[in-house]
Amino acid sequence: MTAEVRRNHLMSLNEWDAMPEDMCRRHELVDGVLQVIASPFPRHQRAATKLAYCLDEQLPDHLTAVIDVDVALKSGMRATVRRPDVVVLSVENYGDGDRHLDAADVLLVVEVVSPGSERTDRVVKPAEYARAGIAHYWLVELGDPFSLTAFELVDDVYKHVEGGTGTVELTRPVPLTFDLDALLRRR
Template sequence: MDLRRDHLVSLNEWDAMPEDMCRRHELVDGALQVIASPFPRHQRAALRLTYCLDEQLPDHLTAVIDVDVALKSGERATVRRPDVVVLSVENYGDGDRRLDAADVLLVVEVMSPGSKRTDFVVKPAEYAKAGIAHYWIVELGDPFSLAAFELVDGVYEYVDGGTGTVELTRPVPLKIDLDALLRRR
């Protein structure tokens, strides 16, 4: 694998990379970008949210944490690693290391310190261009909040959200207790 700074990495090269290397990188326009390890509270919130979603989703959908999603192929491929992804059960567990954006219904980013611009500007533009129907941002501020967006005519529009316990109707009816995301039990 050619990892020179001036070399654009293809999806085939990405797929051939060792799994432990991919966990520390995202592929953005063909360039490898190192991603920082999330803080423990970020990881707990993402894990608890994944469990909460998976328990409420209809049988044909499932939620998974921290997986690669190919947003763009070709010479300037992009592979992001959202905190939580919701997709159909039939597209889950087929043995592939990464998911295709076309198979993803919802991506959720738990905002980390320093990721505000990326989570509010860069990633939504990439996810929208890839055609992912729903995008959520969870902020672990004071108070915790959730903002839910839906893809309309190629851009995300705010549709719902709030603090405390949030009841959403899209993509399916869900009830999220945001304050419980960091509780141990």
């Protein structure tokens, strides 16, 4: 099935789901408006991929980490679908054949900040993720030094709870340890 993309038309979640997969790959849907997102730089993609792998290796068996998937934050005629860099969810909610993940099934979203996405990743997306009720949000900065800031949803607002540079030990949502500097190393 295909969907027609029309200008001056607010898309619903059903219309989003009907779009061809290759059309959605570099788009997000924000309040019903289709937005083109830039392809990530190679260092951004490497960091996100390695972080997802490190996460997946350390997560308990009932959780998994995936990259570059659609997460429906809001449905209806003014739907919002974001594509976080990394998502953690329960294994039972992964791979059920749906086009998108529902925010209610997501435990953690991770955004790796790239040039041009700073405001969106630091301000806009956290507000949307919080409204959708996603319990944990991490922000990874690839500056000098690399840093990870972990937030937890408290009273509908993200509060900074943990983070750091170099080797980071986290307790939320589960105990995890990362060498942030290794995210860009090949091996």
